[in-house]
Each structure stands twice: as C-alpha cells, then as structure tokens.
Amino acid sequence: MTRRRPDVVAFDVNETLLDLSPVRAALVEAGQPGSLLGTVFARTLLTGFAAATVGSWCSFRGAFDAALAQETELSEEARGSVADTFRELSPHPDVEPALRRLVEAGVRVVTLSHGSPGVAEAGLERGGIAPLVERSLSSEVIRAWKPNREAYLWAAGTCDVAPDRMALVAAHGWDVLGAQRAGLTGAWFPRSERTYPAVFDAPHVQAADLAGAVDALLALPG
Known part of the structure; x- marks a missing residue:
C-alpha cells in the first residue's frame, strides 16, 4: 500500500519529544x-x-x-x-523546528502518550511550543496502553481522520509497529534506540533524526 502524506502527525512523548x-x-x-x-x-x-x-x-x-x-x-x-x-520535563532541542515545519506545511500536530495526562502539556508549555500542538492525547483516558491498536484508532477518531491519514512519529520501534498495524503511517528515528528492531515489520519511514523523519513524511505523495 502506498503511504500518503498525513493530515495529522501524532508524536510519542517520553524520550521522543521530552528529555527524561x-x-x-x-x-x-x-x-x-x-x-x-x-x-x-x-x-x-x-x-x-x-x-x-x-x-x-x-x-x-x-x-x-x-x-x-x-x-x-x-x-x-x-x-x-x-x-x-x-x-x-522539557523538549529536546530538535523538537521545536520539527513541529514548526509541520505546522507551516499545514499539517496538524498532536501528541499521543500512554503517560499520565498533563505530562505532555507541561513539557510543551515549558518549551514554549504548546501553540504548535493542537491537542495532547493520553490513552489513559480509554485505559489502553500503546502498542494496542485501540490506542491509535482512538487517536485517529478523536482527530476525526481515517487511520491512513494519520502518522505516528516515535523513537520506539514497538510504538511504530503498533501504529502501523492499526493502519497509521509509522515513522521511526533513533533517540533512545540505536537501531530499529529487525524482528518488526520495517517502518514506513526511517530517518537519521527527527528532522529527517518529518521531512520524509512531508515528501510523501498527497
């Protein structure tokens, strides 16, 4: 299946966006x-x-x-x-330009975590980038842990988009795998993990860093 440029990009929070x-x-x-x-x-x-x-x-x-x-x-x-x-927690230095690039390209940005509600919001506020994020979603609301497909489908439904019009960016291979199995476009880059787990389905998008992952998503056909 050919992946299309997403209308919404969801970001994992702990380690992917926020420095622990x-x-x-x-x-x-x-x-x-x-x-x-x-x-x-x-x-x-x-x-x-x-x-x-x-x-x-x-x-x-x-x-x-x-x-x-x-x-x-x-x-x-x-x-x-x-x-x-x-x-x-505060965002990693590369987060603000990556999120701004998406917003300026007309792509909606959200966060999707199984962490406690309020953690993502606090970190985004501390980094001064909360205005770039449409909403912060915690699957704790529906008592589901990623990589359960329910979490990703709930996020897509909450954002009122079909799963194939949402992407999930994460520095965790298991998170990208879960998103892809739920029909989302998965994008992985190394942060806490040096390599993507070879036993998983290959990520739709793989880049050397966060900026590269965002650029690759924006380069997908509309």
Whole structure:
C-alpha cells in the first residue's frame, strides 16, 4: 500500500519529544545511579504491556512506581518524588523546528502518550511550543496502553481522520509497529534506540533524526 502524506502527525512523548534527564537527576538525588533510569523505564513498559495483554490495566505512574519498587529500596515517598519529576520535563532541542515545519506545511500536530495526562502539556508549555500542538492525547483516558491498536484508532477518531491519514512519529520501534498495524503511517528515528528492531515489520519511514523523519513524511505523495 502506498503511504500518503498525513493530515495529522501524532508524536510519542517520553524520550521522543521530552528529555527524561530530570528523572535521571532525581534518581541520583535519591541515591541511585542515573544509569538505572533505562532499566526502570523498560520495566515500567513491561508492567504496562503485561497488564494490557491479559486484559487488565494500570496507569503509567502506577507502573513506574512498581518498577522503582522492584529495582530499588526507595521509600514510597521517595519514589513519589522521582515520579513527580515527569512534570518537569522539557523538549529536546530538535523538537521545536520539527513541529514548526509541520505546522507551516499545514499539517496538524498532536501528541499521543500512554503517560499520565498533563505530562505532555507541561513539557510543551515549558518549551514554549504548546501553540504548535493542537491537542495532547493520553490513552489513559480509554485505559489502553500503546502498542494496542485501540490506542491509535482512538487517536485517529478523536482527530476525526481515517487511520491512513494519520502518522505516528516515535523513537520506539514497538510504538511504530503498533501504529502501523492499526493502519497509521509509522515513522521511526533513533533517540533512545540505536537501531530499529529487525524482528518488526520495517517502518514506513526511517530517518537519521527527527528532522529527517518529518521531512520524509512531508515528501510523501498527497
């Protein structure tokens, strides 16, 4: 199937748009190695994915707290303090020009996260780029975790577009795979992952960086 230039581009939030450095710093302040963040974040996703797979559900914050409890001996209060720093995130430097390029080309921009509502909005406001984003969507509203197809179809429906007229840009291969299986155009670039998982269906769009991913989407035929 030939992919078409999207009317709406949805962006994953954590790591794709927002820098998790404040969370890493909070771990260090709590006496933990900053390198632990990768393990905790991965376990958070594992917990959420597992719950969704068996037909259950938990919030991102709940999964993150459970991951911290498994990987550290931090108190409940200390874990809460670390989790609170998700509201202190800021966009990566390459985010503003990428989003502005889409908006100036007449493409609608939204965010799509399974993170807690308000996290994306706070980060966009902190970076001064909230006006570039039409709306921020959290699949927590429908108690679904990406890469469940329900999350992507809900996002497309909320934006009043057919799935094939929406693209999902993410630095996580599993997210791009989920979007593509739901009928969206998937675009991947390296940020936290060095390579796209070879065991997944190839991404519709793959670029060396965020700017390249956006340019490739805009270059698709209308």
